[in-house]
Amino acid sequence: MLTFGELIYRNGLYWGDKDAFVELDRRLTWRDFQVRTDALGYVMRRLGVGQGDRVVVLSSDCIEVAETFGACMKVGAVRVGLNPRLAPPEITALVADCSPTVIFVHQDYFPVIDHAEKIGMLSQGPMRQIRIIEFGSASSEYERLITGELDQPVLVQTPHPVAMIAYTTGSTGLPKGAIYPHQAFLQSIFYIAMLEGIDPTTRWLHAMPAAGIPLMHLMRNIFHAAASVIVGSWSAEQALLLIERERTTNVVLVPTMLNSLLESSKLGSTDTSSMRLFGYGASPLPPKTIKEAMRAFGKPFLQMFGTTELMGMSMMLFPADHELGLRERPEILASAGKPLPFIAARVLDEQGQDVSTGDTGELVLRSDTQFSGYWNAPEKDAEVIRDGWIHTGDMARLDTAGYVYLSDRAKFRIKTGGYNVFPTEVENALAEHPAVNEVAVIGLPDERWGERIHAVVSLSSGKEASPDELRDFCRDKIATFKVPKTIEIWPEIPKGTTGKIQKRTILEHYAALNEKCAS
CATH class of the missing domain: 3.30.300.30 (ANL, C-terminal domain)
Known part of the structure; x- marks a missing residue:
């Protein structure tokens, strides 16, 4: 398979006039994206970024999140996205953990980095050489640096075996940095794009924050030179405006976002007829909300169950499953779906033995598209990866039809x-x-x-x-x-x-x- 950088170059060469990334007030074609990621690659090299060096991105979703990822893939830097809602001490701890050469930060979140710098949190030990580049306006240092490299020849790409480090959300503890191999991550995104029916006419409405694993949603357009339309900081009204104006076709939402769309006063007056598929994931959605949403939009629904350590989705409840749930088997709407064709799944008891169908145990998964371990935490690798299987910590049961029902995180089981x-x-x-x-x-x-x-x-x-x-x-x-x-x-x-x-x-x-x- 081509690398991320090679796909960007191909799209710019053959489909340069097609939309690549769209925001409310900005639009980038694939030719623009190819040229700008090349220029940013030159910038990174001039800043001393080498193969395997970490590059931190601190921003809500915007075109620059895609650009910095593309440039990292071309020069072989390891992209590290950080959640901009973290507090300065949390940001500093993760920066110290990954030890980046450069931090790209949106101007809205620059005070977080500035605060850490002023109190000396980013000026000690191996972090003292970090270069901080601000973006978010036409006059930013980021734009000035890119403009200075736009006339360079096509960048000679030097991809690295590792694409990025994705920090877990820390729902059961402190975040851990999952290492994503370049080709396996690309392959995972490709599989999911095919299962969702992504094609050259797709206009993806991107709403999931792309600091970590949801970057795969933002870059899902890369295989067919399709378009990603970026909502940015979530607003139901802005999402509906973009659906109508840009004629978007696909979206993946978290339950909070879907609920806000259903509650929006603009929903009834918005033309959503271009939409082909509504996806949802990140946390469970009650069956009653699923039914309400399917009635409201009249479109197919797809549930996704993602696992950071598998670099993407491991299970899906497909549109046909939703229809079956509404028609005959309402209980499957409460399931996480079935393991995908490239995922092996088992349910084990506390002794590591397979449980009987219908019994509850720990869900373990295995795939060719799984992470290679945790950054700076080999002891965590041994806890999670055993004999090649990813131990998710999720309690689950399998029914006779292969649907997986999640009970909960093992750590959150209540003994009362x-x-x-x-x-x-x-x-x-x-x-x-x-x-x-x-x-x-x-x-x-x-x-x-x-x-x-x-x-x-x-x-x-x-x-x-x-x-x-x-x-x-x-x-x-x-x-x-x-x-x-x-x-x-x-x-x-x-x-x-x-x-x-x-x-x-x-x-x-x-x-x-x-x-x-x-x-």
């Missing part, structure tokens, strides 16, 4: 009053309440129960519900011992860069409260 309770079942019950927008269920220490089931809920705009009302609502849907003992209403539930709910952050919040009370 002698019972094992998986939060997903409780979350799905609460999510059926018409006022509930999002929900996260955790276990908190309790003298009587060992752990008590606690729910954090955010409500839909304009809706009201009390904790007592929500608890009563659950009683008819799940066993009494699974009903949350306590519920809190939060304005928003914390999420990571991919839109995945951060239960670790919620647990830390309550741990801090307990510590404060104890003192």
